[in-house]
Amino acid sequence: MNRSASIKDVANHASVAVGTVSNVLNYPDRVSQRTKERVQRAIDELGFVRNDAARQLRAGHSRTIGLIVLDVGNPFFTSVVRAAEDAAALLGSAVLLGDSGHNAGRESNYIDLFQEQRVQGLLISPVGDITDRLDLLRERGVPTVLVDRLADQTKYSSVSVDDDAGGYLAARHLLDTGRRRLAFVGGPTSIRQVADRLQGAERAVEEEPDATLEVLDSDGQTVLAGRSVGNMLVKRGDLPDGIFCANDLLALGVMQSLTMTHTLRIPEDIALIGYDDIDFAISAVVPLSSIRQPTEALGRTAIELLAEELESDTPKHRAVIFTPELVVRQSTAPAKGSSAG
Amino acid sequence: MNRSASIKDVANHASVAVGTVSNVLNYPDRVSQRTKERVQRAIDELGFVRNDAARQLRAGHSRTIGLIVLDVGNPFFTSVVRAAEDAAALLGSAVLLGDSGHNAGRESNYIDLFQEQRVQGLLISPVGDITDRLDLLRERGVPTVLVDRLADQTKYSSVSVDDDAGGYLAARHLLDTGRRRLAFVGGPTSIRQVADRLQGAERAVEEEPDATLEVLDSDGQTVLAGRSVGNMLVKRGDLPDGIFCANDLLALGVMQSLTMTHTLRIPEDIALIGYDDIDFAISAVVPLSSIRQPTEALGRTAIELLAEELESDTPKHRAVIFTPELVVRQSTAPAKGSSAG
């Protein structure tokens, strides 16, 4: 209804010039105590709130950073988002969050929106290969940092996690606790993350001459898919003694089907390790060992890399790759008296 | 680096007036085909992108709606957010998302930010009682709709879910499937939602003279808390034949501890029903019956109520209360030949 108060209204009400009000807001040291108080009172009485659009128009840029993730519902991204928000707050910037939901159309809409908002920069976990679009952004002076995706380092900075190392960690842990007949359960290896984790696991297994690794395909990355694989194993017999699942949901499914038999025990008969360390991992029937990704570091570092690009004019990009972390719980406790290492 | 192109640059490049460029963008029908094409070419060549700050300054308001939720990681809110975004898109507005994380400070920061952004309106699931703050917003002409919280209808519109009805649904379902010795497992009843669900359950139990309801307090709303309660029950003996948990995590915990004994069967010996219908409910060892909240409807309706307030000058508020829905799965299958209803 009644248009909100402007800096001009405040100036009139306090009987000062608009420039003075602006100084009170932005450079309090330049203003005398008396004036400051008078202006402050006017601000309070009128309930004045800065109009960010006008600020931004004058400044030529906003104080916001765009962040587009593939799925806010995914704990991995939720955690990244939170860390990014906190890191951005330290720089005095706010984060505009967009959820593409793995949908290129939504992703594109958010990029449009953020461009119109003149965000300072963009953090994005892209749906597909949108380097063309990002190249354009770069030309327009919108620096971009790729999240959870390795980038052409001559063009972009990026933060990602070394999935090969994660796979190695998981398999190595199974081997270290005495297991030798390993199985890898994962969705289609066309998913880069799955392929990398498998590759890392193979690398570990090759270090032990007497160890083997069987690859079991799963129909998706869900609890139900894991349960099918588990049921298949139980029916088939000839069980592995250590199972590495490409994510925790699969692992929980496998755990359900194995424990449902009431004859197989975890970890005594079969050790089980997942990936992602979701909240549920610790509360599984048998607490699930897992590989934790440093999500907070991802979010924080993404903002820091963006800040670097904003500060320097020399376009020097960096690809920061984090190493995931092994989280040991009961599901991989050593089988026999062998030392836990 | 190179300041991005303005509408003036486009006008020069196409040899037309700025007003014409604006018309091409906003009222294409007013512009001749020839001119339109010329302007469009200039736009493409210069890579012109509208400056939203300038638009907004002129328009006096933004085309964004603020949405502050308690926890984006919570599937309940994730779903609400998504629905709100889609509904807002239909109105040509974008949603600015803020995650208060149950923290009043963060919440306040977001309100400040959104006010500076001159959002058209605010949807909020408030941390505590911030009606003072919201009253101020209302005076300043920022309509607010409360989400998942019943509001003073003379002042605000709100969307919420009837937890009493949900509790009734759950308990009634246990009774309908032949159970008579019921137990309610929930965190502190100081949480309104928990208290309401319990109250609804009590209402249902009172309808059956031979039914009883035992209330079991839990230490929080987690899987682990549920497991403690389950373990306690198993140790104690004298088991109920139907358990209603105030949320699915508790129910999954209870399920774990009961099935771990390998002597109790769900649903034959004890039926179990949760609340929220999280993704995991369907993939539990025994698929979990639950109460589903209409999250999409919540998000959509919140936006619609806001739109109503924006359109009419008469401040007429509405409190829309949704009724949750029973989702029957195996965990509450009828105990004995009794008809499933």
Add this chain to the structure above:
DNA sequence: TCCAAACTTTGAATCGTTTCATTGTTACGA
């Protein structure tokens, strides 16, 4: 050929803030 109506295009004014050159004020030593 002329006129009026319909259609196009123009460009100055406006939104609210920040910036900054200019003007005004104060304090103090000479």
Add this chain to the structure above:
DNA sequence: TCGTAACAATGAAACGATTCAAAGTTTGGA
């Protein structure tokens, strides 16, 4: 009393898009 340095306050210009009254152009009937 004067001069000047330090400090305060002023207000016009600028940012980029939209609006709208006014001016310009086209069309077609008389």
